[in-house]
Amino acid sequence: MxxxxxxxxxxxxxxxxxxxxxxxxxxxxxxxxxxxxxxxxxxxxxxxxxxxxxxxxxxxxxxxxxxxxxxxxxxxxxxxxxxxxxxxxxxxxxxxxxxxxxxxxxxxxxxxxxxxxxxxxxxxxxxxxxxxxxxxxxxxxxxxxxxxxxxxxxxxxxxxxxxxxxxxxxxxxxxxxxxxxxxxxxxxxxxxxxxxxxxxxxxxxxxxxxxxxxxxxxxxxxxxxxxxxxxxxxxxxxxxxxxxxxxxxxxxxxxxxxxxxxxxxxxxxxVYDDLEVEIEASGYDTWRPEGSIAQTDKSGNGLAFRARLVRKSGSGKSIPDVKKFRFELVGTSREPGVCLNWPVGARDSEYDLKLTAAPGFRTAQPFTGVGAKISDQGQKGELKNPPRDDKGSPYADIAVESYDFGGRSELLVVCELEDGRELIGKLKGAADPAVRLPKRAAGDWVAQSWRDAHGVKALSAGDDEEKVAGQPLNGDGFTLYEEYRGWAIGGKHYEGDPKRKDFFVRNYIGRPAEAGIALFSSVTQIRVQHRQTDQEFNLSRVMNLNHRDAPHRVDQHCVVMFNAEGTGSSGGRTHAIKGVGAGQRWRPKDVQNITVEMPGVTDGIFSAGRSVGRYNLSDADARQAYARGIAHELLHAVGVEHHGEGEDVNEFYFQAASDPNNPTHHVRFCTRSPFISDFDLRLPSSGKPYSLDRGRTITLLWEDTGRDIAEEMAPAFERALAAERAHRAAHPPSADAGERASRFSHYGKSAEYWRESAVYDDVARGMTEAGFEAFREKGKFPGFSRSVTIGKLGQADSGHESCLMRYYFANAYPVAGKTDTYYVVRGGQNHVGNLLCQSPVGTGANDAGHQPQPRFGDASGGNGNCLSQVCPNDAIPPH
Ligand SMILES: [Zn+2]
Ligand SMILES: [Zn+2]
Structure with missing residues (x-):
């Protein structure tokens, strides 16, 4: 060499x-x-x-x-x-x-x-x-x-x-x-x-x-x-x-x-002045190579050529005898497989284009190639003593078959005359006489016709700079050439879009996830391919594994998405591979997988019960909770972070004004459960008895009316209390709570105190006769405690109200300037949306002008402007 x-x-x-x-x-x-x-x-x-x-x-x-x-x-x-x-x-x-x-x-x-x-x-x-x-x-x-x-x-x-x-x-x-x-x-x-x-x-x-x-x-x-x-x-x-x-x-x-x-x-x-060798190929200008996905060792398509020795000026002189026509494919590519992922992980070094004298496809022009000898794995051929056409010109037919969607080569035709002269074949009537396969500029890997069809004349074959307004990080990790060569998806050949970002999701969830994938695609303008089969990618998750010499920028990964296993609420989660920090913005390569709780899980995070009853969404928004969840996790996989971090789930407990353990004598919520067990009451070896104090007072106010929620609940509690007292009078409980007076005498409380304490506890927790009835019907005790998720300024619920990356699970927020006092959001008053924000500024309920005060305020810590974070490109380091 x-x-x-x-x-x-x-x-x-x-x-x-x-x-x-x-x-x-x-x-x-x-x-x-x-x-x-x-x-x-x-x-x-x-x-x-x-x-x-x-x-x-x-x-x-x-x-x-x-x-x-x-x-x-x-x-x-x-x-x-x-x-x-x-x-x-x-x-x-x-x-x-x-x-x-x-x-x-x-x-x-x-x-x-x-x-x-x-x-x-x-x-x-x-x-x-x-x-x-x-x-x-x-x-x-x-x-x-x-x-x-x-x-x-x-x-x-x-x-x-x-x-x-x-x-x-x-x-x-x-x-x-x-x-x-x-x-x-x-x-x-x-x-x-x-x-x-x-x-x-x-x-x-x-x-x-x-x-x-x-x-x-x-x-x-x-x-x-x-x-x-x-x-x-x-x-x-x-x-x-x-x-x-x-x-x-x-x-x-x-x-x-x-x-x-x-x-x-x-x-x-x-250069010989009088003679030349013309090459003609019907369909050459628009031909692009193809492979066969069904049978990778078979050609996908081909192109037939005829070379003829002619006189430059059609004078009457006879055309000399030709000893032979020689054919050669020069610089033929040997990209593994037939396209980027098929067969997955291909390692072959077979030529992508081969000469044949007996093409396995219908040629667009008359073909009489029989007699040409092919050698060197289809890279060379020759035809001795060629026939003459009706004009007396010696000619030879040869075909090229393609085994790859991204192959390239150049066909060289040499005509050896009996007198020893050698002439090179030139494409008839072409400005550039070289017969490049497919037709393309010298040095290029991409067919000119494909460039023309996609309006990407000027891009280099290694280009990876698809641009989306609002997303400063360009490209999708696939080069222009790779998008042209394409993938096998569901057994068919698909190309990338040279003007859009392409992204692969292996969707093991199936149809239910498709609305969420579509939502992700519409907000990011990323083109998502999610129908590849298990055979069309491997554990590496790399979607452009098959490459050798052609322009390849980075191993670009697909993201795998499953139903979360088991029961109960596990929400949606994007899991990073080992060694990737939770703090950095992820790329597809960093994502081990995404797991999403199934939409049908009773009381699950996407259930109507929780979306409406707890997160205060409208019915319409609740119906889209699952699609939003899918889109949200996919956004994590392309580098988008939350608006902030933090949200605290709290259980606050109702306490009536007359509860014997309520030192304030005002109806209230407090921080400790009313439930006191016999185990709690034993005098431990430390000698320090269990505290009967039910914790700090928590004030919950309706956001819209400013009214105290405990006060609003008081009449209902009193009714439940009266009913339970009546029931116990008629059916005295087998275990008398009053016995605690002697068993736990170190508290110095009367039998009456313990009986009262027990009935307030039971009513507050719904462990009443009416409560058991309700449990049999609904599977839930009708207690008076409230589960409250508190979000603060700049935390996960902050920023643009309608952004998919905003958490919407907080239903309360601290009242400015007061301790242990929270505004609680009323049902239907939590608005979500299906967009990606372009600024950290809080909108809607998070707007600075929101009454009685902004709920969660602006996104914090450099977050917000989620659209600008979108980057599915594995070549771009997280930053
Ligand atoms: Zn998230
Ligand atoms: Zn956002």
Whole structure:
């Protein structure tokens, strides 16, 4: 294999030292500059060789004569480079870059510089190159400090002084790409942003946002210099013909990272004035490769070609005899599987496109391929003694079959004439005669027709920057190429949307969860795929596992969602994988799974009973509680946090004014249960008796009327008390509470006290005759205690009232300026909604103007503005 030779004198490197930082783009830029330097030194090399005398053998004289007869060469080249890397412990970095250059050139015989008798033959010429570079570089720490920058640039450049020299006697060739002059460099800018912390004093810090915008210049990499390598002479050994150089580098100096790759291809061929080889393929412009999901070893589709030798000017002269047509697929991709996830975890290195003489699909044009011999795993073929068509042109049919939705290759057709000349096939009538499969720009991985259909002409194949208004973190972790290559979902091929963020959810809950998934999708504008089968992903949860050389940015994960197991209220939960902090914003990769309580659970968090009876939702809002719950958990999986943390569930106990244990003699709620057991009353070894005090007074006021709830409940309690007294008078209880007077004499209370205490306790807890009746009917004792969930300013219930990330479980909040006093929200008065907030400011009941006071106020701790937190992209570190 050839490698790119670089003549880099060390002093040259030092001359071009850039300022301290060794960011990759700088390495890249340095390398590109150095390439120019390398080319300058080539002239010296040749001058030195010219001094030597040589004697040619008869065979060499013959070869020299043949080459001396070549007046011109045409050529084309492609250089492409791709790199991606991410990592870091505290400071997380991601780096991606993609560059491509392609061009054409023409060389003319340099009669002055050539000495055929000595076997030295020189051609010189010019060309033009078009190139682009895109890179993104970011480093962020978990606190949100760091920077990101990038550059997108493209341009066209003249190439001057391209040269091919052959030394027949030494079996040596030299080919260099000429020079792109500094005056032709493109002026461009590197842009981005940085977030830093500025220390104002020993205890005062300020976050500072900076815009990055600085000038730089750009010119593309061309192939550089080819010389000296063992393979350099090979294509010339047999005489003038089609010359193909392919070389690949991994982890090259150009980008300084192990993950980077570059590929270069140079194709050259002698120009003959009278003849040419036309290639025609019906449907070529819109063809894109496909694989077969049902049978992965079968082709998905294909395209047929016909190559014909014709005269450039249709003069009456006969067309010479063809010895054979040769076919070659050059640079065929070997991406594993047929698409990103099928078969899941594929490791094969099969070619994605193969030649065939007997296509298994209906060709769009007449096809007579029989007789062509295919070899090298479908990468080469030849047809000897080809037939002639009705116009007398020798022709050959060949087909290409595709085994992958994202394959690519280039079809090379060489026509060998009986007289020894070789001609290269060109796509008939095309501005760019190279037969790239599918039709695409040099260096690209994505079919031009797909780009056109999706309006993404200008995006690079590695692009991952889908934008949604209000969401500053772009992209979905899938490159443009990956969205084009697509997935197997439910046994069918699906593509991503290059303009929307794609996200995968494995929904084990099934249909009941679909409304919530749809809600998540509508508020985030994320396109959710949730119908993949278990065979279409594996334990890794990575949805783009099948990749080798094609643009891949990050292993992008799906999120798995189950019904919560067991009974009882477990709500919804997003579980992070081991080692991921609860404090950081999550990405799909961080989420082990989501579990959500089933909507049918009696008295569950999504039940109508609790939604209406306890959380005070309207009936309409209660019906959507489950969908909201699903959407809420999915939002956690894409980095959205609560508006604040905290909510306290409290049980407060009713105590009548006349209760013997009520020292205030006012009806009230208190903090301890009225229930006192015999166990409690025993004198412990410590000698300190159980306290009969029922705790602090808690004042609960209706939010809307300001009335005391205990006072409102007093008449009902008195009625229940009277009824129970009557019942006990008629049916004296078998156990007399009055016995406690002697058993627990250390309290010094009378039998009457204990009887009274017991009846107040039982009525408060609903453990009465009427209470048992109610329990038999409803399964619940009709006690007088109140379960109150208290939320405070800036806690989980704060912020925009209608945001899906706001908790809505608090039904009370502290009255400003008072201790142990709370406003309680009335049924139907808790409003929720189905949106994602864009500000921490409290709305509705949380609004500063809400009467009698704002319930939970603004979101706190940097939370709120939930829309801006949405990021399903595993490549973007949480910050
Ligand atoms: Zn949550
Ligand atoms: Zn919000």
């Amino acid at each position: 050839l490698s790119l030779r670089r003549l880099l004198p060390t002093h040259d490197r030092q001359d071009r030292t850039f300022e301290g930082r060794t960011r990759d783009w700088r390495l890249a830029a340095t390398f590109w500059m150095l390439m120019t330097a390398a080319l300058l030194s080539s002239t010296e090399l040749r001058a030195e060789d010219d001094e030597e005398k040589s004697t040619l053998s008869p065979a060499q004289q013959e070869l020299s004569r043949k080459f001396a007869g070549i007046a011109s060469w045409e050529g084309r080249f492609t250089y492409e480079s791709y790199g991606v890397e991410s990592g870091g412990d505290w400071n997380k970095y991601t780096y991606t870059q993609e560059g491509a250059t392609s061009g054409t050139f023409r060389l003319e015989a340099d009669r002055e510089g050539s000495f055929p008798e000595r076997g030295v033959i020189v051609w010189k010429g010019d060309g033009k190159a078009a190139g682009s570079l895109r890179y993104r570089d970011s480093t962020w720490n978990p606190r949100g400090f760091g920077s990101e920058e990038g550059m997108d640039v493209s341009g066209t450049w003249p190439m001057r002084g391209i040269e091919l020299t052959l030394w027949i006697d030494k079996s040596h060739a030299f080919l260099h790409s000429g020079i792109i002059e500094e005056k032709d460099y493109v002026q461009t800018r590197i842009t981005g942003r940085a977030v830093g912390e500025v220390n104002l004093s020993s205890s005062k810090y300020e976050t500072r946002y900076t815009t990055i915008d600085r000038a730089t210049t750009f010119h593309p990499i061309t192939w550089g210099t080819l010389s000296d390598e063992p393979g350099i002479w090979g294509p010339f050994r047999g005489g003038p013909g089609v010359v193909v150089y392919n070389y690949e580098q991994k982890g090259g100096y150009a980008w300084g990272r192990a993950a980077s790759r570059s590929k270069t291809q140079v194709i050259m061929y002698p």
